[in-house]
Amino acid sequence: MQKLYLLLTALLTLLMTVCAYAEENRILCASTTSAQNSGLFDYLLPEFEKDSGIKVDVVAVGTGAAIEIGKRGDADLILVHAKELELKAVEEGYFVDRRDVMYNDFVIIGEPNDPAEIKEAKTATEAFAKIAKKQTPFISRGDKSGAHTKELFIWKEAGITPAGNNWYMEAGQGMAKTQRIANEKQAYTLTDRGTWLAVKDNLNMSILFEGDPILFNQYGIMAVNPKKHKNAKYDKALVFINWIISEKGQKTIASFKDKNGNLLFTPNSK
Template identity: 50%
Template sequence: STTSTANSGLLDAILPQFTAKSGIEVRVVAVGTGQAIKNAENGDGDVLLVHAKPAEEKFVADGWGVQRFDVMYNDFVLIGPEADPAGVKGGKDVVAALQAIAAASAPFASRGDDSGTHKAELKFWKAAGIDVKAASGGWYRETGSGMGATLNAAAGMGAYALTDRATWISFGNKDGMAVLVEGDERLFNQYGVILVNPSKHPSVKAEAGQAFIDWITGADGQAAIAGFQLEGQQLFFPNAK
């Protein structure tokens, strides 16, 4: 599972509902999407809940997963210091904002961990025509850690960062930091769920895993996701088909 679903408190809120209904206990290993997929390929886990659709589709195509289902979505936001040295506040174009940050050599904190958020961020830099590898260690700082730790680093150095909105809302250390760019349709963030293929890894608890997928994509699970709020805001929006 991704760190965003764990950091935000979503899984702590909804998993007891699944356990009460099914009697199945779920153990969550919260790592970034890239690491979660690697773990699953190694047979460490029964179900993937992640957010990087191309990587998920490849995982299934390569035979590691049985089938991918949409579960829910939220969105990414660009956060940064309220002083906004790059002057991006209020914009709706994430690519233009990144170009402005690079032009100003304003500090940017990247997860640098191959997570779904990191993959999305790199895609936006590419669209912006910015070579962040060349800037690494300068204005572009890679934390190599999860979303919460990266937000702490950004707050500590007055840096910009890309985050999923749920982790931002649940993040405690917002002093002097704010959402500066939001609402670009490219910031849409879809989550998917996949059963790890038991024919590749006989240790996979396929029946329990499928029961969880049926629940989270079914009426009860979707209602549980919709009902999860923080500070009066809904964080994830169910859209299983």
């Protein structure tokens, strides 16, 4: 019996110590799967930690969910890509100190032989219209993410209601997984270029449409308003925001390349 107690105490102490983590010098950033899956954070955050001593933990979800996490006060800052939604949330008072950080663009990817012939389209809306007309399968993120928001915007511009058609499928998954599903189903999908470049080696797909200004993808960063959530670590979040828009931070983003040497994001803080 005594041995049992000893063992139990030892186990408990062990677990207590290993589960303890230094809460003080960490901040939590809610961000998007596109930023995480591209590998940007793995490259960026160690640099920031070296400079500031602050560790940034990242919860990667869709843009919509990240904004929601921030609104609830469960993160200290968010880095997302849906400028309209961001500005609206700032206006509502949930966030402060919003800054543009970087951009890349969205591209439409699909089976290389391009059954809907969207390669010949002039604009993204035209490409979408062709897909709808041909009723070729299209995988939507369906998760209120930045890419989803952009995709819905394009459908709206094209004057098409895709929901409810059986060629239009909502995955409800992150960017990389959505690409994977599109790959399996030989379908089209809209993706950010960063995730595409990071994952494309494992896919039998290619970019079929790109370059329309409507596909511009702006990433922004903002801190949770400490007046709404007094637990939010605003000061440290601000240190990160200031770092990422600083020359050093922007240079680091500019020097981030995927394993094939592609530049994934272009810094554009002003």
